[in-house]
Amino acid sequence: MKRRMTIQKTIILNSLKELHHPSAEELFEVIHQEYPLISKATVYRNLNLLVEEGIIDKLEVTDGPARFDLPMKKHYHLRCDNCGKLMDIEMDYLDDLDSMVKNNEGFQIKSHTLTFHGLCPECNNKKENGGF
Amino acid sequence: MKRRMTIQKTIILNSLKELHHPSAEELFEVIHQEYPLISKATVYRNLNLLVEEGIIDKLEVTDGPARFDLPMKKHYHLRCDNCGKLMDIEMDYLDDLDSMVKNNEGFQIKSHTLTFHGLCPECNNKKENGGF
DNA sequence: ATTTATGCAAATCATTTGCACATAG
DNA sequence: CTATGTGCAAATGATTTGCATAAAT
Numbered sequence: 001m002k003r004r005m006t007i008q009k010t011i012i013l014n015s016l017k018e019l020h021h022p023s024a025e026e027l028f029e030v031i032h033q034e035y036p037l038i039s040k041a042t043v044y045r046n047l048n049l050l051v052e053e054g055i056i057d058k059l060e061v062t063d064g065p066a067r068f069d070l071p072m073k074k075h076y077h078l079r080c081d082n083c084g085k086l087m088d089i090e091m092d093y094l095d096d097l098d099s100m101v102k103n104n105e106g107f108q109i110k111s112h113t114l115t116f117h118g119l120c121p122e123c124n125n126k127k128e129n130g131g132f
Numbered sequence: 133m134k135r136r137m138t139i140q141k142t143i144i145l146n147s148l149k150e151l152h153h154p155s156a157e158e159l160f161e162v163i164h165q166e167y168p169l170i171s172k173a174t175v176y177r178n179l180n181l182l183v184e185e186g187i188i189d190k191l192e193v194t195d196g197p198a199r200f201d202l203p204m205k206k207h208y209h210l211r212c213d214n215c216g217k218l219m220d221i222e223m224d225y226l227d228d229l230d231s232m233v234k235n236n237e238g239f240q241i242k243s244h245t246l247t248f249h250g251l252c253p254e255c256n257n258k259k260e261n262g263g264f
Numbered sequence: 265a266t267t268t269a270t271g272c273a274a275a276t277c278a279t280t281t282g283c284a285c286a287t288a289g
Numbered sequence: 290c291t292a293t294g295t296g297c298a299a300a301t302g303a304t305t306t307g308c309a310t311a312a313a314t
Contacts, residue, residue, distance in 0.1 A: 001292090001293075002289085002292085002293080003293080003294095004287085004288050004289070004292090004293055004294065005288075005289095006287080006288075006293090006294060006295080008294080008295075009294090023278090024278080024279080025277090025278075037295095037296080038295090038296085039295065039296040039297065040279090040296095041279090041280080041281085041295080041296070041297075041298095042294080042295055042296070044278090044279060044280075045280090045294080045295085046294090048279095048280095060194030060195050061194065062192030062193065062194055062198075062245075063192045063198075064278095065277085065278055065279090066194075066195075066278085066279090078233070078236060078239050078241070080239070081242070087237070087239070089233055089236070090233070090234045091232055091233050091234065097246075097248075098248065100223055101210070101221055101222070101223050101248060102222045102223065104210060104221070105219070105253065106252070106253035106256070107210050107212070107219070107248075107250055107251070107252050107253065107256075108250045108251045108256050109210070109248045109249070109250040110213070110249055110250040110251070111248070111249045111250070112246060112247060112248045112249065113194075113246070113247050113249065114229075114244060114245070114246045115244060115245050116229075116230065116233060116239075116241045116243070116244045117241070117242055117243045117244065117245065118239055118240045118241040118242040118243070119239070119240045119242070120238075120239050121237065121238035121239065124238070124240050133267090133268075134267090134268080134314085135268080135269095136267090136268055136269065136312085136313050136314070137313080138268095138269060138270080138312080138313075139312095140269080140270075141269090155303090156303080156304080157302090157303080169270095169271080170270090170271085171270065171271040171272065172271095172272095172304090173270080173271070173272075173273095173304090173305080173306085174269080174270055174271070176303090176304060176305070177269080177270085177305085178269090180304095180305095196303095197302080197303060197304090198303085198304090265314100266313100266314085267312105267313090267314085268311105268312090268313075268314090269310105269311080269312075269313085270309105270310080270311070270312085271308105271309095271310085271311095272307105272308095272309100272310105273306100273307095273308100274305105274306085274307085274308105275304105275305080275306070275307090276303100276304080276305070276306085277302100277303090277304085277305095278301100278302090278303090279300105279301080279302085280299105280300080280301070280302100281298100281299085281300070281301085282297105282298095282299085282300090283296105283297095283298100283299105284295105284296100284297100285294105285295080285296085285297105286293105286294080286295070286296095287291105287292105287293085287294075287295090288291105288292095288293080288294085289290100289291095289292090289293095
């Protein structure tokens with residue numbers, strides 16, 4: 001199954017370069033501005049294809065839509081428990097973690113994801129002012 | 133808003149003791165056997181209430197339904213990339229990780245989740261036999 | 265007697281899929 | 290040409306919600 005280059009795929013890749021790990025929906029909104037004919041299904045389909053081809057990364061987030069991005073150095077995330085905002089973190093990647101697992105019962109470990117949880121500055125303020 | 137104890141809530145809690153981090157759907161299926169009148173909405177509602185009250189834990193898994201469990205010692209998970217099977221891992225909890233984050237831009241870090249990814253023995257076999 | 269909880273069906277959100285038509289190679 | 294991609298709408302899966310009724314306090 002040989003892939004073709006289409007206008008849609010080009011636009012999706014370009015938009016991906018301009019946005020910070022957007023969700024498929026966010027990407028669609030932006031692209032829809034300059035290219036109103038595009039279908040949401042096309043955005044989803046191309047994102048999945050690009051992930052399969054290893055051209056982009058899919059960040060699966062608990063509780064919320066998946067986010068996509070151009071591949072970058074392995075890193076971890078910080079996610080706000082309240083508003084769901086996701087940010088990248090400055091921390092050395094723990095390469096040796098995968099080999100620290102005992103009793104893995106034949107499971108082949110290939111990678112890991114580490115996400116920190118808490119409150120972003122904005123939500124932390126809201127909370128202190130009785131916001132929730 | 134004071135909570136009431138209902139038959140449904142009792143059954144949900146009991147079933148939770150018997151199952152290994154089931155999804156809401158799985159829990160519903162099991163409960164539905166012995167208590168066919170229960171509604172799926174009731175299962176979801178009670179699970180959410182129990183999580184809010186801190187009585188049970190919600191394990192949010194990327195790409196798949198959330199799973200629920202009685203609170204246990206902090207631990208990490210192993211998830212099969214192919215079939216989605218989730219298992220608990222034997223590994224010391226990294227208490228000092230939360231303080232290793234630099235440049236958190238005012239973010240209050242409270243916890244972290246660490247999940248290992250790879251292939252479970254079954255899927256690994258399938259793969260070697262050309263399954264996918 | 266209140267007020268919270270339940271059951272049902274409809275609604276919502278993220279994502280996928282079937283199908284006829286368009287288009288890249 | 291012909292297989293791959295597109296747009297649309299309908300389908301799916303997980304979860305939530307509105308509303309009238311039932312049950313707990």
